[in-house]
Amino acid sequence: MAKSKQPLPLAGLKVIEVAQGVAGPHCGRILAAFGADVVKIEPPSGDWSRSIGPFLGDNENVESSATYQYNNSGKRSVLLDLSVPEGISTLTDLVSEADILIEDWDIPSRALNGIEKYRFTKLDSSLIEISITPFGLSGPYSYFSSTPIIQLALGGYLYLTGLPGKEPLMLPGHQPDYLAGLNGNGAVQIALWERDQTGAGQFVEVAMMETLATLHQFTMEMETYEGFVRNRNGNLWQRESAFANYGITTIECIDGHICFGVSTEDQWERLCIMIGKDEFLKDPQYATRSGRRSVAPYLDSLLKEWVGERTRDEVMREASETWGLPTAPVLAISEVLEDPQFLHRGLFTEIDHPISGKASFPTFPFKTNQMIPDVSRAPLLGEHTSEVIGF
Amino acid sequence: MSAKNGSTQGSLAGLRVLDLTRVWAGPLATRIYGDYGADVIKISDPRVPLISPNGLNSKLNRNKKNIGLRLDKSDGREIFLELTAISDVIIENFRPRVMRNLNITYETLTKINPHIIMCSMPGFGLEGPYSEYPAFGTTAEALAGIPGLIGYDSSLPISTGIAYGDPVSGLNAVGILLTALRHRNITGTGQFIDIALAASPACNLGEFFAANSSNGYTPTINGNKSEHYSPHGAYPTRGEDQWIALSITNEKTWKTLAEIINNPILSSEDYHIFENRKKDEILIDAHISDWFASKEAEEVMFRLQTRGIAAGVVSSNRQLLSDPHLNQREFFADMDEPLFGVKRYDGQSIRGNFINKSGWKTTEEVGGSSKEILMKLLGYTNDDCETLGKQGTILFQ
Numbered sequence: 034m035a036k037s038k039q040p041l042p043l044a045g046l047k048v049i050e051v052a053q054g055v056a057g058p059h060c061g062r063i064l065a066a067f068g069a070d071v072v073k074i075e076p077p078s079g080d081w082s083r084s085i086g087p088f089l090g091d092n093e094n095v096e097s098s099a100t101y102q103y104n105n106s107g108k109r110s111v112l113l114d115l116s117v118p119e120g121i122s123t124l125t126d127l128v129s130e131a132d133i134l135i136e137d138w139d140i141p142s143r144a145l146n147g148i149e150k151y152r153f154t155k156l157d158s159s160l161i162e163i164s165i166t167p168f169g170l171s172g173p174y175s176y177f178s179s180t181p182i183i184q185l186a187l188g189g190y191l192y193l194t195g196l197p198g199k200e201p202l203m204l205p206g207h208q209p210d211y212l213a214g215l216n217g218n219g220a221v222q223i224a225l226w227e228r229d230q231t232g233a234g235q236f237v238e239v240a241m242m243e244t245l246a247t248l249h250q251f252t253m254e255m256e257t258y259e260g261f262v263r264n265r266n267g268n269l270w271q272r273e274s275a276f277a278n279y280g281i282t283t284i285e286c287i288d289g290h291i292c293f294g295v296s297t298e299d300q301w302e303r304l305c306i307m308i309g310k311d312e313f314l315k316d317p318q319y320a321t322r323s324g325r326r327s328v329a330p331y332l333d334s335l336l337k338e339w340v341g342e343r344t345r346d347e348v349m350r351e352a353s354e355t356w357g358l359p360t361a362p363v364l365a366i367s368e369v370l371e372d373p374q375f376l377h378r379g380l381f382t383e384i385d386h387p388i389s390g391k392a393s394f395p396t397f398p399f400k401t402n403q404m405i406p407d408v409s410r411a412p413l414l415g416e417h418t419s420e421v422i423g424f
Numbered sequence: 425m426s427a428k429n430g431s432t433q434g435s436l437a438g439l440r441v442l443d444l445t446r447v448w449a450g451p452l453a454t455r456i457y458g459d460y461g462a463d464v465i466k467i468s469d470p471r472v473p474l475i476s477p478n479g480l481n482s483k484l485n486r487n488k489k490n491i492g493l494r495l496d497k498s499d500g501r502e503i504f505l506e507l508t509a510i511s512d513v514i515i516e517n518f519r520p521r522v523m524r525n526l527n528i529t530y531e532t533l534t535k536i537n538p539h540i541i542m543c544s545m546p547g548f549g550l551e552g553p554y555s556e557y558p559a560f561g562t563t564a565e566a567l568a569g570i571p572g573l574i575g576y577d578s579s580l581p582i583s584t585g586i587a588y589g590d591p592v593s594g595l596n597a598v599g600i601l602l603t604a605l606r607h608r609n610i611t612g613t614g615q616f617i618d619i620a621l622a623a624s625p626a627c628n629l630g631e632f633f634a635a636n637s638s639n640g641y642t643p644t645i646n647g648n649k650s651e652h653y654s655p656h657g658a659y660p661t662r663g664e665d666q667w668i669a670l671s672i673t674n675e676k677t678w679k680t681l682a683e684i685i686n687n688p689i690l691s692s693e694d695y696h697i698f699e700n701r702k703k704d705e706i707l708i709d710a711h712i713s714d715w716f717a718s719k720e721a722e723e724v725m726f727r728l729q730t731r732g733i734a735a736g737v738v739s740s741n742r743q744l745l746s747d748p749h750l751n752q753r754e755f756f757a758d759m760d761e762p763l764f765g766v767k768r769y770d771g772q773s774i775r776g777n778f779i780n781k782s783g784w785k786t787t788e789e790v791g792g793s794s795k796e797i798l799m800k801l802l803g804y805t806n807d808d809c810e811t812l813g814k815q816g817t818i819l820f821q
Contacts, residue, residue, distance in 0.1 A: 035802060039607070039610070042607035065487075087635035088505070089634060089638040090639060091640055092637065099631035102634060108734075168752060169808075172748075172750075174729075177729050177734070179734050179736065180656075180671040180673060180734055181670045182657070184737065186658065189740070189744040190742075191658065191669060192667075192739060193584070193585040193586055193669075194582060198665070199576070200647060200658050201667060201738055202582060204576050204630055205632070206572065207650065208628055211592075212595065212628070214597035215599065219456060219595060219602075223602060223776060224434055224776055224777075225606060226602055227436070227777060229609065235435070235776050237776035238776075240775075243750070243755055243773040247772070248452070248562075249741075251478070252446060252586070253744065253768070254480065254740050255482070256745060258479035259611070262741060263740065266585070268562075268582060270585065274478075281562055283571070290581050291566075292562050292563050292583065293562075294560025295560075358637060359547070359558040359560040359563045361566040361622070363572050363573055364567055364568075364569050364630045365572050366629070366633060366642065369567070369569040373552070374548050374552045374622070375622075375623065376551035377551065378552055378621050379551050383637075389638065392637050392638040393634060394636040395633060396627075397627060398596050398626070399599075399617050399618060399623075400618045401617045401618040402615050403604070403607060403613060404604070406574070406609055418498075422468060
């Protein structure tokens with residue numbers, strides 16, 4: 034089907050982003066890609082993510098941060114010092130002409146800059162303001178300091194990953210920020226739906242901790258319905274849960290690891306036949322899921338034998354095509370970039386940057402037949418200060 | 425000031441969503457729509473009950489209407505097409521062949537309703553070499569590179585334990601469908617959206633891919649250790665499997681921590697410098713672990729946070745449900761389930777104009793709204809309903 038020649042659906046919307054790091058900026062990145070004019074306000078030293086690794090190219094400087102460039106694609110950068118009254122006054126002018134304000138002022142920074150909660154939405158009832166902070170603007174943690182591992186800990190994610198009894202492990206990079214950024218984009222789109230119909234804006238709070246707490250699979254129901262603390266269990270899932278089957282496991286191949294996601298009864302039956310153990314289907318030991326899980330290490334060894342001296346790709350092909358079992362290779366970063374499925378989808382795009390050079394960035398996990406998101410380079414520090422505020 | 429806790433009507437009033445999704449990723453997306461007042465019609469197979477003693481489907485299907493409908497029967501499919509004609513969005517997360525076999529593809533549906541937005545959420549996407557392969561949350565995240573970055577060392581990658589592709593895809597769906605609706609409202613054109621569960625987590629690792637493609641950057645797999653901060657990790661505290669996470673991000677907070685712990689080794693001026701702490705990380709961790717071992721996690725968290733140090737209890741499901749912060753913010757929803765009594769669920773993390781919690785409805789059993797949907801929305805008579813019920817096309821509760 035032909036791609037639309039129509040402008041992108043957020044074209045004409047003005048967004049002011051006063052947010053640093055990953056969460057707020059990731060939200061702004063999505064809005065920019067779908068046509069909004071996103072003006073990013075940076076302090077004179079730049080968004081702090083400009084100063085953290087990993088860096089692109091050969092130099093570590095404010096124009097080479099991978100995290101900054103990924104999350105600020107397609108925006109305009111304006112330097113503004115909000116610690117002085119003139120800064121706040123210029124910001125107020127900018128916001129008065131905007132449709133959407135994305136900000137990450139937590140309670141301490143609001144107090145520091147003298148920005149009360151509804152300052153901007155009171156001035157303009159059609160403004161959509163999205164507040165993205167680690168813990169929200171009320172409650173006993175609202176003054177807390179945090180980094181991703183702290184957010185993962187309090188959001189209940191950290192406890193669930195790792196080997197039983199050993200240190201719980203964090204998800205890589207800035208996952209709570211990314212999730213809150215995605216939630217923030219959802220908030221913008223929901224608020225736009227209402228505003229497009231009624232003209233009314235709204236103030237929407239998104240907290241990372243609460244975002245994580247709503248993204249918990251069925252972790253909390255294990256306590257509220259079945260009464261157990263869900264433990265981390267390495268690559269074997271949920272040892273206490275009645276519905277956890279054997280076959281969610283990770284096995285070593287000659288070129289790395291492969292992940293199996295056998296979850297249904299018919300998949301379990303095909304797994305038995307695949308590894309040449311048809312007799313398990315009549316054996317009472319394997320009649321129940323808990324019976325299977327209780328001998329998981331033995332079953333792992335049988336699966337490992339079946340895998341034998343093969344590559345991840347060979348194993349995935351046979352398990353998927355012949356046996357209909359969910360499998361996938363555990364890929365390293367460099368391998369994800371070259372995975373044939375992702376290449377086919379065009380998941381990554383190369384962007385050239387005047388200082389750090391070319392690099393491949395993910396586009397979006399969705400493909401649509403009408404909208405082509407505009408993914409372009411991130412701005413240099415203060416690149417658009419003069420065109421936006423005239424100095 | 426307390427956080428906002430909803431409105432009466434909800435921002436998405438007037439939006440109608442046909443929800444064919446199951447399990448996690450899809451229902452998570454449509455739950456957000458339901459909380460915000462969209463008319464979400466969940467279509468379930470009459471032969472498979474939704475409500476179960478493990479609460480699996482009760483969490484994500486609140487604030488939705490349910491119709492029990494056999495899509496594989498021709499009169500059932502007809503009813504689905506009639507619903508398509510009066511809906512804005514259709515969302516499904518079957519394997520690709522299921523929808524093809526039912527002949528419910530975008531090409532068919534767009535003839536019934538050219539304005540329809542349809543979203544499929546397959547494991548690997550609808551096209552490409554893996555498109556027909558089955559997928560599961562753990563396998564999707566593996567392809568995206570997530571477990572490849574988790575481990576105590578590089579010898580054994582570890583899965584997240586939460587099927588990470590699902591929640592990330594669900595959140596992506598929430599945003600992009602509404603963006604597509606805005607596109608429709610401007611242009612009058614519907615569209616098809618394909619979200620790959622395996623692609624979503626990769627888009628939360630953008631900096632890793634960019635750096636690797638630029639200069640070969642490859643992160644070291646080393647537990648919770650950080651390239652920027654030290655000490656950094658989780659430390660056992662008093663009690664069984666109780667932990668606290670700690671993240672020292674600068675010289676100031678390190679000095680404060682050393683002062684609180686008051687241990688001569690940690691108080692060394694050498695350790696004011698990050699590189700020196702990083703070099704002696706194992707030794708420093710041992711001393712910090714000793715100090716934490718006798719402390720109660722929540723108490724020590726508040727003690728450190730009061731002094732500006734990033735620390736947090738490593739909460740289990742049980743601890744999360746009684747977390748003081750979430751409770752004070754009235755985050756949870758305690759809902760009275762007809763079969764199980766009051767159960768506590770996670771609330772709405774997007775705190776805008778969602779429907780007041782007092783107006784939230786528990787998950788309907790399959791067919792809970794079949795009659796209302798057929799009669800009020802589609803103009804069927806009572807007799808029609810009886811016939812469809814007898815034929816097994818529709819289930820009525």
